[in-house]
Amino acid sequence: MTEPATLTGVTRPAAKAKNDLAATRLAREWQTMTVMVRIYCRDRHHTVGGVCAECEQFLNYAIGRLERCHFGLEKPTCAKCPVHCYQRERREQVRTIMINAGPRMLWEHPLMSLRHWMDGLRKAPAR
Numbered sequence: 628m629t630e631p632a633t634l635t636g637v638t639r640p641a642a643k644a645k646n647d648l649a650a651t652r653l654a655r656e657w658q659t660m661t662v663m664v665r666i667y668c669r670d671r672h673h674t675v676g677g678v679c680a681e682c683e684q685f686l687n688y689a690i691g692r693l694e695r696c697h698f699g700l701e702k703p704t705c706a707k708c709p710v711h712c713y714q715r716e717r718r719e720q721v722r723t724i725m726i727n728a729g730p731r732m733l734w735e736h737p738l739m740s741l742r743h744w745m746d747g748l749r750k751a752p753a754r
């Protein structure tokens with residue numbers, strides 16, 4: 628069981644720092660996912676600026692999963708998740724997106740790719 632971030636309404640500095648770090652990691656994961664879908668949509672669906680309806684649906688699905696993730700702030704990256712809560716078709720979809728956009732991502736956003744890779748080293752907490 629994870630420790631609550633607040634005690635009598637006051638956030639303790641160590642817990643706050645830990646939560647801020649985790650929230651930053653989640654925001655980073657979401658940003659990486661969005662950028663990858665944009666690259667994929669641009670290259671495969673020839674979309675200019677933004678994403679097509681199909682990719683937008685996928686992003687809506689992915690953010691919904693992220694918001695309901697039962698690991699909470701302690702979550703691993705979805706790619707390294709031992710549970711993987713995505714429906715089978717969505718899982719296939721994300722795999723296709725990663726395979727196609729991954730190499731471009733590395734080339735176009737090397738720093739973001741490196742950070743995502745480092746975030747991926749984190750293990751899921753024991754349930």
Ligand code: SF4
Pocket residue numbers: 692693695696697698702703704705706708709710711712713
């Ligand atoms: S795939 Fe795993 S880490 Fe990602 S949202 Fe689902 S349960 Fe959480």
Ligand SMILES: [Zn+2]
Pocket residue numbers: 667668669672674678679680681682683
């Ligand atoms: Zn698209």
